[in-house]
Amino acid sequence: MAFGQPKNRRHQDVAQKKEAMKGAVRTHGPGLAKAILLTGLTCALVWGSIELRHWALTSPFFLLKETSFSGLQRAHAGELLKLSGLTVGQNLWSLDVAALERAMDTHPWVRDVKVRRHFPSSVSVEVSEHVPAALAVLSDLYLLDEDAEPFKRLQPGDGLDLVLITGMEREAYLSDESRTRERLREALAVLRAYAATQPGKRDRLSEVRVVPEGMVLVLADGTEVLLGQGETDAKLKRLARVRDELKSRGLAADVIHLENRARPGWVAVKLSSPVSERTGASAQ
Incomplete structure (x- = not known):
């Protein structure tokens, strides 16, 4: 137990x-x-x-077969493909979309670009280009877009006939870009306002000169219009009336002054010399 x-x-x-x-x-x-x-x-x-x-x-199922472009006017698809390195046969999953967009964005005409993959085998590229609004003289001639960005040097093949914006220096643009861009925007605003009030080809604007006192317009016939600062629309309406009056009298002006700040409604005109005085010929 x-x-x-x-x-x-x-x-x-x-x-x-x-x-x-x-x-x-x-x-x-x-x-x-x-x-x-x-x-x-x-x-x-x-x-x-x-x-x-x-x-x-x-998988060969995801190999790139087609790339389509939209929005191209000045840039060419071949140029953008070369910049990006995008080629047929690349795998869609391995594409770096952001890198492709950065590469294509280096093209001078491209303002913005969006690349999209469409599985299984295609890519679309949507391009927004700069729209040239004027030519800016900044040592060289630069194409200026509507946001006053000098985006490209003028090339012989560009084939553009645009209004010149002068009076700005490249050094000023490089040292104070924001201020220079602001002056260029002011010049573009005057250009657009003039185009709205003076549609005639005879009165076509040739140059907008930026000066410390404001803006000076140079018309296609050589007439200079001292616009000064402010009240652009009202001054351009007075300019149209003065030009019509001169035309009705058979006269032409060398300089039209619209910049009198003390008396804004006043217009002073320096008439062109008669043909006999300009050429030295005797009047008939």
């Missing part, structure tokens, strides 16, 4: 341990099973994504 008691006690300990293990399994088993399942699913997803990525980057 003395030896039987420890043996029974051992059986009891074993039974208690088994029961404790069963309780632990009942309590923690479902959670552990979920954790194992989730781990397995995660490993499967990671492996699957790696295999899927490898397939997408190597």
